[in-house]
Amino acid sequence: MQPTHFTPVPLDKAYRLLSHGPTVLVSASHGGVDNVMSAAWACALDFAPPKVTVVLDKATRTRELVEASGCFALQLPTVTQAAMTVAVGTDSAKTVPDKLQRHGVALFEAPGHPSTPLVHGCAAWLVCRVIPEPHNQQAYDLFISEVVAAWADERVFRNGHWEFDTAPDELRTLHYVAGGQFYATGASVRV
Amino acid sequence: MQPTHFTPVPLDKAYRLLSHGPTVLVSASHGGVDNVMSAAWACALDFAPPKVTVVLDKATRTRELVEASGCFALQLPTVTQAAMTVAVGTDSAKTVPDKLQRHGVALFEAPGHPSTPLVHGCAAWLVCRVIPEPHNQQAYDLFISEVVAAWADERVFRNGHWEFDTAPDELRTLHYVAGGQFYATGASVRV
Numbered sequence: 001m002q003p004t005h006f007t008p009v010p011l012d013k014a015y016r017l018l019s020h021g022p023t024v025l026v027s028a029s030h031g032g033v034d035n036v037m038s039a040a041w042a043c044a045l046d047f048a049p050p051k052v053t054v055v056l057d058k059a060t061r062t063r064e065l066v067e068a069s070g071c072f073a074l075q076l077p078t079v080t081q082a083a084m085t086v087a088v089g090t091d092s093a094k095t096v097p098d099k100l101q102r103h104g105v106a107l108f109e110a111p112g113h114p115s116t117p118l119v120h121g122c123a124a125w126l127v128c129r130v131i132p133e134p135h136n137q138q139a140y141d142l143f144i145s146e147v148v149a150a151w152a153d154e155r156v157f158r159n160g161h162w163e164f165d166t167a168p169d170e171l172r173t174l175h176y177v178a179g180g181q182f183y184a185t186g187a188s189v190r191v
Numbered sequence: 192m193q194p195t196h197f198t199p200v201p202l203d204k205a206y207r208l209l210s211h212g213p214t215v216l217v218s219a220s221h222g223g224v225d226n227v228m229s230a231a232w233a234c235a236l237d238f239a240p241p242k243v244t245v246v247l248d249k250a251t252r253t254r255e256l257v258e259a260s261g262c263f264a265l266q267l268p269t270v271t272q273a274a275m276t277v278a279v280g281t282d283s284a285k286t287v288p289d290k291l292q293r294h295g296v297a298l299f300e301a302p303g304h305p306s307t308p309l310v311h312g313c314a315a316w317l318v319c320r321v322i323p324e325p326h327n328q329q330a331y332d333l334f335i336s337e338v339v340a341a342w343a344d345e346r347v348f349r350n351g352h353w354e355f356d357t358a359p360d361e362l363r364t365l366h367y368v369a370g371g372q373f374y375a376t377g378a379s380v381r382v
Binding site: 045 | 207210211212213214231232233234235236237242244246270273274276277326327331332333335351352353355363365366367368369371372373374375376377378379380381382
């Protein structure tokens with residue numbers, strides 16, 4: 001079931017979901033197996049069509065699912081999801097097969113993209129299709145992808161803009177540092 | 192002259208300067224010409240040796256200097272530099288030749304890297320050497336580079352960690368959204 005706060009974001013505004021540099025959760029599915037990992041190294045790459053880069057280590061199960069399916073989702077966890085974000089980035093499904101259940105990760109189906117699971121409770125979601133670049137993937141663990149659909153919790157992103165200042169602080173997005181430490185997205189600075 | 196607060200960062204900790212997703216200033220020099228532009232789309236790519244990605248539009252003078260010299264610096268502007276950051280991202284040296292003077296950008300020499308200018312007043316600096324990847328550069332405006340030296344203002348980054356909570360708020364880094372709006376790096380979230 002879709003979340004209550006789940007509003008489409010026009011594709012030409014999708015880059016704004018990543019420009020502020022948030023930590024993301026990467027989700028993917030193949031052959032009936034779902035998985036989710038966290039990633040600090042995801043970045044917008046282009047405006048229209050929107051493209052993104054994400055670094056996926058060869059040791060991860062999620063990368064195997066991305067390579068097999070050619071699809072994945074990036075989603076932006078909130079402050080209340082910080083512990084889960086660390087947990088799904090620490091535990092691998094290779095050694096902790098029930099990691100999603102163990103860490104309370106609830107999935108739902110991306111509308112129009114039934115093979116891409118999304119994570120409940122996030123601030124925004126981007127469904128991405130891999131643009132095959134074998135050299136980048138092998139040499140740098142770098143995946144270039146096109147964003148084919150996007151949504152956001154309209155309490156924090158609406159009319160093409162983040163509106164963290166008028167929303168509950170627990171909906172702020174996360175910026176990873178290291179060792180279980182993040183910074184929340186902070187005060188608005190307007191020039 | 193070097194800034195007062197300018198402390199070397201060990202290369203194996205350099206990725207932590209970018210993992211929280213800050214907006215950067217890109218500086219480069221070639222043939223006696225210096226330039227600086229802002230970029231929201233820079234990202235860590237690897238730990239050791241540290242590597243980064245940055246998107247540099249073909250229309251920019253700074254990209255020409257990067258391509259000619261093979262070197263550039265990324266540096267993290269602070270909240271007090273928000274207006275300058277927007278200005279050097281809006282004005283091009285191609286049409287505003289005195290853009291650095293006009294926007295009060297003061298440069299200094301990167302120690303040991305005399306051909307790479309750094310910007311005064313930032314929170315951290317990374318000197319980078321381009322790893323030539325012509326396909327990425329042409330098709331995606333994407334530059335992959337190795338970080339060869341790094342420094343930080345030790346009031347905000349020391350012993351391998353950001354310490355924004357104990358420093359003046361005006362030293363917080365910036366996260367760009369669009370249209371002259373940023374978010375400052377916010378509250379620490381520890382799991």
